[in-house]
Amino acid sequence: MRLILSLYIPAISIVLASCGGTSAPTTEIDLTVTDFQFSPNTFTVPAGKEITLNTSNSGAVLHNLIIMNLGKTAGGEFGDEDLPNIYWKLEMPSGDNLSITFTAPKEPSDYEIVCSIPGHIQAGMHGNMRVVGSE
Ligand SMILES: [Cu+2]
Numbered sequence: 556m557r558l559i560l561s562l563y564i565p566a567i568s569i570v571l572a573s574c575g576g577t578s579a580p581t582t583e584i585d586l587t588v589t590d591f592q593f594s595p596n597t598f599t600v601p602a603g604k605e606i607t608l609n610t611s612n613s614g615a616v617l618h619n620l621i622i623m624n625l626g627k628t629a630g631g632e633f634g635d636e637d638l639p640n641i642y643w644k645l646e647m648p649s650g651d652n653l654s655i656t657f658t659a660p661k662e663p664s665d666y667e668i669v670c671s672i673p674g675h676i677q678a679g680m681h682g683n684m685r686v687v688g689s690e
Contacts, residue, residue, distance in 0.1 A: 580687050583607045588647055590614035591675050593668065596682030601689055603661045609654045612647040618675065620645045622684055623667040625660060629681075633671035642666065663688045 580601045586608060587594045600606050612618055623629060627640035643657045660666060663686050670680035 584609065586610045586620070588612045588614055588618045588620070588670075590616060591618075591670070591678035591680045593620070593670075593680060593682050596668070597685070599685040599687060600659045602659055602663050602686050604659050605656050606659050607654065607656050608645070609652070610645070610647055611652045612649055614649055616649055616672075618647045618649075618670045618672065618680065620647065621669050621671050622657075622660075623669065625662055625664055625666065628667050629669045629671070629676060631677055632673065633669055633676060637671070644671075660686050662686065 580599045582601065582604050584595075584598050584600070584606065586598075588610060591614070608620075610620070621629070621633070621644045622642040623637075624640045624642045627637075629637045629640075642660060645653070645655060645657075647653060666684045666686060668682045668684050669676050672680075
């Protein structure tokens with residue numbers, strides 16, 4: 556019985572995570588990138604945990620995903636002055652599917668996500684990663 560329960564509980568968690576939209580924190584994110592959008596463009600992760608990001612760039616051009624440092628924004632255009640404010644960056648060539656991990660920030664808050672390629676923020680490539688503390 557113990558074995559059955561331990562298999563059953565992760566299955567429930569996966570179902571809840573997929574139905575919960577952006578409110579339920581998840582350690583696995585499926586992110587599709589197009590010209591010029593992140594989908595989803597908001598997601599919620601648990602503080603300090605290892606997050607698996609499965610990305611697919613179905614756009615025609617190179618994109619990247621940048622998570623900005625706490626309290627930092629790239630504004631309408633990512634410039635050299637924003638480089639020291641990068642928490643984490645992933646390059647996503649057109650047509651590539653990547654699975655990669657990063658460690659979520661320890662500080663619960665909202666963190667801006669952007670694509671730094673010129674013009675892409677203005678075209679719509681920005682969003683929010685919410686970091687929540689453990690309950
Ligand atoms: Cu882009």
